[in-house]
Amino acid sequence: MPKFFKSLNPYTQEIVGEYMEASAVQLEVKLEWAEIAQREWATRSFAERASCFEHLADYLREHKAELALLMTEEMGKILPESLGEIEKCATQCTYYAQHAATLLQDEAIPTDATHYSGVSYEPIGIILGIMPWNFPFWQVFRYGVPALMAGNVTLLKHAPNVFGCALAIETAFRAAGFPEGVFQALIADVDAVQRLVADDRVGMVTLTGSERAGASVAALAGSHLKKSVLELGGSDALIVLPDADLDKAAAAAVQSRMMNAGQVCIAAKRFLVHQDVKVAFTEKVLHLIQGLKQGDPLDSATKLGPLALLDLAEALEHQLQKALTQGATLLCGGVREGCNFAPTLLDNVSPDSVAFREETFGPLATITSFSSEQEAIHLANLSRYGLSTAIWTQDLDKAKTLARQLEVGSVFVNAVVRSDSRLPIGGVKKSGYGRELAEAGIREFCTVKTHYVN
Numbered sequence: 001m002p003k004f005f006k007s008l009n010p011y012t013q014e015i016v017g018e019y020m021e022a023s024a025v026q027l028e029v030k031l032e033w034a035e036i037a038q039r040e041w042a043t044r045s046f047a048e049r050a051s052c053f054e055h056l057a058d059y060l061r062e063h064k065a066e067l068a069l070l071m072t073e074e075m076g077k078i079l080p081e082s083l084g085e086i087e088k089c090a091t092q093c094t095y096y097a098q099h100a101a102t103l104l105q106d107e108a109i110p111t112d113a114t115h116y117s118g119v120s121y122e123p124i125g126i127i128l129g130i131m132p133w134n135f136p137f138w139q140v141f142r143y144g145v146p147a148l149m150a151g152n153v154t155l156l157k158h159a160p161n162v163f164g165c166a167l168a169i170e171t172a173f174r175a176a177g178f179p180e181g182v183f184q185a186l187i188a189d190v191d192a193v194q195r196l197v198a199d200d201r202v203g204m205v206t207l208t209g210s211e212r213a214g215a216s217v218a219a220l221a222g223s224h225l226k227k228s229v230l231e232l233g234g235s236d237a238l239i240v241l242p243d244a245d246l247d248k249a250a251a252a253a254v255q256s257r258m259m260n261a262g263q264v265c266i267a268a269k270r271f272l273v274h275q276d277v278k279v280a281f282t283e284k285v286l287h288l289i290q291g292l293k294q295g296d297p298l299d300s301a302t303k304l305g306p307l308a309l310l311d312l313a314e315a316l317e318h319q320l321q322k323a324l325t326q327g328a329t330l331l332c333g334g335v336r337e338g339c340n341f342a343p344t345l346l347d348n349v350s351p352d353s354v355a356f357r358e359e360t361f362g363p364l365a366t367i368t369s370f371s372s373e374q375e376a377i378h379l380a381n382l383s384r385y386g387l388s389t390a391i392w393t394q395d396l397d398k399a400k401t402l403a404r405q406l407e408v409g410s411v412f413v414n415a416v417v418r419s420d421s422r423l424p425i426g427g428v429k430k431s432g433y434g435r436e437l438a439e440a441g442i443r444e445f446c447t448v449k450t451h452y453v454n
Contacts, residue, residue: 030155053094076306205227232265347367
């Protein structure tokens with residue numbers, strides 16, 4: 001019997017869409033299309049591929065309102081954030097359309113070869129992308145645009161609660177003039193992923209998701225000798241030194257932690273604050289959090305929507321209750337109604353607390369004080385994750401020195417951590433491996449071929 005997937009509006013719990021699982025025969029057809037399409041797509045010039053992506057950027061902007069509405073209905077993101085996400089995807093298309101040829105140009109390397117030696121960057125083939133629900137469009141475009149500009153094609157296995165977004169993205173690629181089979185969305189479950197990773201026609205897998213999912217996919221890919229790129233969980237620190245501009249630091253902290261209802265891997269989840277400014281910083285953060293209006297994500301006044309899934313809200317509630325029993329102080333929030341979780345601030349969170357050690361995926365921020373810069377670095381690194389860290393200080397030389405000591409993939413100084421097409425993003429430790437975006441990101445989807453001509 002085929003399986004049916006339902007997408008529920010997390011705010012109203014109404015059914016947004018129902019989707020039937022693809023059969024083994026249908027998946028085989030998609031694989032055949034992808035294989036045929038990749039051979040032709042790889043022969044196209046960068047200029048020809050770029051033209052398709054320029055058209056895709058135009059399509060996204062022309063259909064921004066309807067695509068953003070679908071995103072909000074499926075996973076609860078407030079409408080301004082959904083609109084911004086579509087625009088970011090369009091910008092991603094334009095960036096790689098303009099820069100891929102330069103990023104992947106052949107490189108001559110002087111050796112003792114008589115005529116030529118160097119490297120070229122060539123497509124791997126079919127890329128399997130396994131993506132999460134928290135940024136239903138951006139996560140797909142983040143890997144998909146560079147992967148396709150490099151001459152690959154992709155099969156997208158999206159999260160079941162945003163299958164509508166997955167199909168809308170496929171429609172967008174088709175409408176923009178991409179050949180049939182270059183981008184295909186799969187209505188499939190975990191079993192299908194296992195079969196696809198095992199299939200010799202699939203050359204690589206990339207996943208953005210949980211630590212557990214990443215470990216499973218990495219093991220599966222490794223057993224079939226296939227490359228994988230993983231962007232997994234995060235428990236990012238935001239370090240506030242005593243000379244920081246506290247108004248800006250507090251505003252950035254709340255923005256980082258509460259955007260997308262706190263469902264962001266690179267959000268600042270642990271506020272590490274110097275003891276001399278802790279009281280003042282806490283007061284500013286508390287005031288800002290208490291001013292956030294929670295409610296209908298389609299209401300223009302709403303600043304915080306619901307969590308995407310009920311089980312996520314329940315898990316966050318469990319983490320909160322455990323943190324309170326471990327000595328944390330509840331300053332505000334802590335109330336859950338269905339998928340709606342009130343913005344929450346915890347003080348006096350020790351390094352032994354579940355709220356410090358685990359990733360909290362929702363609108364829950366923690367405050368932990370420190371007395372020295374080295375203690376701040378120790379606390380920031382006292383996590384099995386390593387995505388990013390923000391440092392707030394007016395001493396930029398000091399910030400550069402401290403940045404070298406942080407066990408993360410990105411350090412932002414006096415700014416909110418964010419992804420940018422021009423800069424690579426990725427983690428260390430249990431946050432995964434490999435990079436997306438910029439030159440490093442597009443080269444992840446390439447075979448590096450050596451040429452030596454005597």
